[in-house]
Amino acid sequence: MGTCAICLGSTQRDADYHAACIESLFGTEVLPAINVSLRELHKIAVKMAGKMSISGMQEKVSLKLSPDRARLIVAATGGRYILKPESSRFPALPQNEHLTMRLASLVGIEVPSFGLLRLQDDSLSYVVKRFDRCDDGSKLRVEDFCQLSAKPLRDKYSGSAEVCIRALRQYASEPLVQLRSLYKLLLFGWWVANGDMHLKNFSLITGPDGICRLAPAYDLVCTRLVIPDDSLALPVGGKTKNLTRRSWLDLAAYCKLPEKVAKRVIDEQVKAMEPSLTLISKSFLPSEMKSEFQGIIRDTTARLTA
Ligand SMILES: Nc1ncnc2c1ncn2[C@@H]1O[C@H](COP(=O)(O)OP(=O)(O)OP(=O)(O)O)[C@@H](O)[C@H]1O
Ligand SMILES: [Mg+2]
Numbered sequence: 001m002g003t004c005a006i007c008l009g010s011t012q013r014d015a016d017y018h019a020a021c022i023e024s025l026f027g028t029e030v031l032p033a034i035n036v037s038l039r040e041l042h043k044i045a046v047k048m049a050g051k052m053s054i055s056g057m058q059e060k061v062s063l064k065l066s067p068d069r070a071r072l073i074v075a076a077t078g079g080r081y082i083l084k085p086e087s088s089r090f091p092a093l094p095q096n097e098h099l100t101m102r103l104a105s106l107v108g109i110e111v112p113s114f115g116l117l118r119l120q121d122d123s124l125s126y127v128v129k130r131f132d133r134c135d136d137g138s139k140l141r142v143e144d145f146c147q148l149s150a151k152p153l154r155d156k157y158s159g160s161a162e163v164c165i166r167a168l169r170q171y172a173s174e175p176l177v178q179l180r181s182l183y184k185l186l187l188f189g190w191w192v193a194n195g196d197m198h199l200k201n202f203s204l205i206t207g208p209d210g211i212c213r214l215a216p217a218y219d220l221v222c223t224r225l226v227i228p229d230d231s232l233a234l235p236v237g238g239k240t241k242n243l244t245r246r247s248w249l250d251l252a253a254y255c256k257l258p259e260k261v262a263k264r265v266i267d268e269q270v271k272a273m274e275p276s277l278t279l280i281s282k283s284f285l286p287s288e289m290k291s292e293f294q295g296i297i298r299d300t301t302a303r304l305t306a
């Protein structure tokens with residue numbers, strides 16, 4: 001049996017993907033070819049930096065399907081996918097992001113379609129479908145919490161969970177519904193030891209229906225696997241370390257999320273531990289990172305139940 005590099009489920013006859021998973025990510029029957037190597041991608045990423053409508057610290061390339069849908073090609077404009085190759089600074093980053101996004105999906109956080117792709121040189125890249133493009137190519141309005149709180153890019157780390165909550169309250173169409181989703185995402189980010197959830201890693205999106213809601217989650221990684229002792233980027237109740245169940249209940253009180261609702265969200269996160277341990281073991285991370293990740297969520301889960 002193999003493991004599907006999209007859903008992490010088992011496949012028959014050592015296949016790398018489920019046909020249904022390929023269909024849902026690319027809308028094709030077979031995996032589109034990506035005829036480029038990591039070295040070439042690095043060069044393209046350097047050229048693309050600054051020209052793409054998406055920015056961020058990590059190297060990335062914008063892709064679209066060729067007209068016959070057989071290949072993924074580099075797209076200076078009209079890209080439908082973002083590809084993040086292996087990083088020379090952080091080991092196993094594509095595998096880390098892929099797994100962390102899968103864990104988010106497991107607890108019911110909305111995520112775009114995504115998966116892992118093998119390049120010509122056998123290295124793995126993370127690929128995610130853009131959630132801000134409609135089928136007809138039109139672009140939806142997306143604003144991150146750095147923009148919404150009128151802060152310059154350099155201040156993306158100078159916020160807090162409370163700043164995000166206030167931005168959402170001010171701009172989301174149905175803040176009461178959306179608050180629960182944001183609370184769940186903040187809790188999840190802490191639970192997986194993601195120390196890079198800064199203000200640009202949360203956005204609001206306005207759908208074709210004109211409703212402004214929390215965008216699907218993106219850029220989720222367990223940074224502690226590569227930066228030991230990493231703490232939260234955005235403090236919760238002034239704390240970036242040693243958070244407890246109490247800290248999360250206090251945050252719920254701050255957002256006026258009913259305690260009953262907050263407790264349900266926390267309990268869902270606690271219940272997700274066992275299936276998450278299994279998912280981690282099925283992931284593409286190197287085995288020592290798998291054990292470390294499992295240790296991390298055992299620890300954070302214990303903090304939620306104490
Ligand atoms: N699936 C997606 N659809 C649409 N836009 C996206 C998607 N994923 C990311 N983005 C946008 O692209 C930006 C950069 O992506 P991402 O955060 O994944 O990259 P990064 O380089 O890892 O960022 P960072 O600077 O936080 O390390 C995001 O801030 C977001 O605005
Ligand atoms: Mg980012």
Ligand SMILES: [Zn+2]
Pocket residue numbers: 004005006007008009017018021
């Ligand atoms: Zn699958």
